[in-house]
Amino acid sequence: MTNAVSVTGVDKVFESTNGQVVALSEVDLTVAPGEFVSLIGPSGCGKSTLLRLIADLESPTAGTVEVFGTSAPQARLDQRYGIAFQQAGLLPWRTVSANIALPLELSGSPKAEVRARVDELIALVGLGDFGDRFPDQLSGGMQQRVAIARALAKKPELLLMDEPFGALDEMTREYMQTELLRIAAETGAAVVFVTHSIPEAVYLSDRVVVMSPRPGRIAEVVPMSLGSTGSRADDLREDGSFFEMITAVREALHGGSPASTPRGVENR
Numbered sequence: 001m002t003n004a005v006s007v008t009g010v011d012k013v014f015e016s017t018n019g020q021v022v023a024l025s026e027v028d029l030t031v032a033p034g035e036f037v038s039l040i041g042p043s044g045c046g047k048s049t050l051l052r053l054i055a056d057l058e059s060p061t062a063g064t065v066e067v068f069g070t071s072a073p074q075a076r077l078d079q080r081y082g083i084a085f086q087q088a089g090l091l092p093w094r095t096v097s098a099n100i101a102l103p104l105e106l107s108g109s110p111k112a113e114v115r116a117r118v119d120e121l122i123a124l125v126g127l128g129d130f131g132d133r134f135p136d137q138l139s140g141g142m143q144q145r146v147a148i149a150r151a152l153a154k155k156p157e158l159l160l161m162d163e164p165f166g167a168l169d170e171m172t173r174e175y176m177q178t179e180l181l182r183i184a185a186e187t188g189a190a191v192v193f194v195t196h197s198i199p200e201a202v203y204l205s206d207r208v209v210v211m212s213p214r215p216g217r218i219a220e221v222v223p224m225s226l227g228s229t230g231s232r233a234d235d236l237r238e239d240g241s242f243f244e245m246i247t248a249v250r251e252a253l254h255g256g257s258p259a260s261t262p263r264g265v266e267n268r
């Protein structure tokens, strides 16, 4: 079976005015089709850089990045993945429907096809009555739903997400996490998800990749033994097994010792 993502022996060095910054060193990571993998670690450990390499928004200094068996640039051309960031990045002059339609219009899909797919996506993200609204008429959580629908427009088998819920209040954030698991299960897409929040990573993931800084490396990969991600519901957050997994990730962040949480990682 071809991996959704295959990162092999990757280094990333940035040249800056103050000299070189080794953002990533000797990173190996695979993500299976349909798998949910979160990247967590202290500020500056290279989480966003790793995601940007997979998305071909940066290129590696050494090593290879493959997406569904093709090079990252080819996967970008083929639109094999959708991407969502902390800011929803919607076009304010376009309605919800028109924002979701954008990737389809840009790739020249016929009008009737665009309309049908947009209706499908609006229903998928639970915005049935909001197709004609403009982004500034929506809450932050609703704007992120639109961004997720837009990322899914081309039916990608991979979603790349960089702190997509970081700007939301806690209740909306938990609600969106459950929604994202439902959407990922319904579409079968693999997800690579950058977060600062340990509970968010635990709740969402099949595996949590714990990174360490200077240079950015994968310190440990912690499998979440919490059942399939598609069957997780809100009450899991009060389960003993959930707290056990939170402890496992916290200990991995400290190289095995149950010390305080490092800077840039949240316990909530």
Ligand SMILES: Nc1ncnc2c1ncn2[C@@H]1O[C@H](COP(=O)(O)OP(=O)(O)OP(=O)(O)O)[C@@H](O)[C@H]1O
Residues within 6 Å of the ligand: 014, 015, 016, 021, 022, 023, 041, 042, 043, 044, 045, 046, 047, 048, 049, 050, 216, 264
């Ligand atoms: N374009 C760039 N030029 C120079 N240095 C960069 C560039 N992009 C990232 N870096 C550096 O690479 C390192 C990793 O950055 P990155 O943004 O990937 O970390 P992160 O783990 O996502 O951080 P945060 O959690 O704070 O978002 C940092 O030291 C950062 O300053």
